Amino acid sequence: MRQGEREEIRKGPWKVEEDEVLINHVNKYGPRDWSSIRSKGLLQRTGKSCRLRWVNKLRPNLKNGCKFSVEEERVVIELQAQFGNKWARIATYLPGRTDNDVKNFWSSRQKRLARILQTPTPPPSKSQKHNREVPVFRDVPDLEAPKFSSSVEEESSSKAQSSSSSHIDNSEMIKMVPLPDLVNPDLLSFEANMCPLEFISTEKIPCNESQSQFLFPQLPQPQPVLPFSPESQELVARLEDPNFMDVFGPGDASEIVNGGQIPFGLTFFEPEGSCRNGRRKQNDNPVTPDSFFDDFPTDMFDHIEPLPSPSDW
DNA sequence: AAACCCCTCAACCGCGGATAA
DNA sequence: CTTATCCGCGGTTGAGGGGTT
Numbered sequence: 593m594r595q596g597e598r599e600e601i602r603k604g605p606w607k608v609e610e611d612e613v614l615i616n617h618v619n620k621y622g623p624r625d626w627s628s629i630r631s632k633g634l635l636q637r638t639g640k641s642c643r644l645r646w647v648n649k650l651r652p653n654l655k656n657g658c659k660f661s662v663e664e665e666r667v668v669i670e671l672q673a674q675f676g677n678k679w680a681r682i683a684t685y686l687p688g689r690t691d692n693d694v695k696n697f698w699s700s701r702q703k704r705l706a707r708i709l710q711t712p713t714p715p716p717s718k719s720q721k722h723n724r725e726v727p728v729f730r731d732v733p734d735l736e737a738p739k740f741s742s743s744v745e746e747e748s749s750s751k752a753q754s755s756s757s758s759h760i761d762n763s764e765m766i767k768m769v770p771l772p773d774l775v776n777p778d779l780l781s782f783e784a785n786m787c788p789l790e791f792i793s794t795e796k797i798p799c800n801e802s803q804s805q806f807l808f809p810q811l812p813q814p815q816p817v818l819p820f821s822p823e824s825q826e827l828v829a830r831l832e833d834p835n836f837m838d839v840f841g842p843g844d845a846s847e848i849v850n851g852g853q854i855p856f857g858l859t860f861f862e863p864e865g866s867c868r869n870g871r872r873k874q875n876d877n878p879v880t881p882d883s884f885f886d887d888f889p890t891d892m893f894d895h896i897e898p899l900p901s902p903s904d905w
Numbered sequence: 906a907a908a909c910c911c912c913t914c915a916a917c918c919g920c921g922g923a924t925a926a
Numbered sequence: 927c928t929t930a931t932c933c934g935c936g937g938t939t940g941a942g943g944g945g946t947t
């Protein structure tokens with residue numbers, strides 16, 4: 593039994609005082625030696641718990657409380673199709689997001705999808721004729737693979753390296769982030785543009801302009817022929833069911849198939865804007881054809897020829 | 906008004922790889 | 927080389943809160 597292990601280990605929600613202790617420790621020693629926090633008697637928390645708290649809540653530049661933007665959703669969906677459930681890896685492509693964030697986002701999405709698929713009878717659709725413009729995301733920026741294991745680590749190590757000083761502000765940390773030869777200007781402008789649009793109204797975490805200076809890995813190049821993910825295969829199988837479109841009610845399927853534009857897995861027009869508190873109203877998302885497709889993985893549409901726009905008819 | 910449902914998020918657990926002793 | 931410990935990751939759970947009925 594190691595020193596301090598006799599003392600009871602605290603679990604559950606963190607108190608402000610505990611956060612302060614943890615922050616002080618990280619400022620002094622960097623984000624490491626987590627288990628020493630307990631052995632020194634600073635906190636009654638396991639090293640694991642301390643690390644988690646730091647990584648998910650306390651480290652700088654987190655987008656705490658901000659809903660995933662449309663672009664972030666897109667990135668997650670694409671990367672999940674490519675990497676699978678490698679949340680830490682996926683999170684490296686999303687500034688200010690942790691693996692936990694991505695994981696939670698994805699599982700929420702999966703639950704929603706599962707529920708929709710299990711619902712045999714659709715609620716009456718009020719917005720069947722409501723055509724939404726289709727965001728097409730084929731031209732994903734050509735992104736490189738990560739050069740570090742995770743944003744967490746990248747950020748952590750950069751801070752740790754200079755941890756001899758007691759305090760480092762964010763701007764200093766940003767300077768420490770390595771190497772501009774990775775920068776994809778498209779990606780940077782994307783980040784820079786995205787933040788103000790999505791998060792400018794949040795008080796808790798103003799989207800730091802400097803975030804756009806962080807280097808994040810680039811999205812992997814799309815495969816020439818992207819195989820369907822298992823999720824997509826299941827959905828495709830269901831699409832082959834002649835009754836599948838019945839879920840939309842009489843007359844709807846043809847409308848969707850022939851005239852409609854397929855929204856690509858994104859809640860593009862959802863008025864997000866708000867951070868946390870901005871909880872989704874359940875009826876904001878009735879199972880309409882539009883929202884239904886929102887829940888499809890994007891890759892399943894990669895094999896569908898784009899429909900002509902109405903102006904081309 | 907209250908019960909219920911659903912969603913989000915924080916935090917825990919178990920496992921496996923990496924590293925130190 | 928082996929063992930112990932640390933650390934990070936992915937899966938899971940439960941609390942809390944808002945919306946719906």
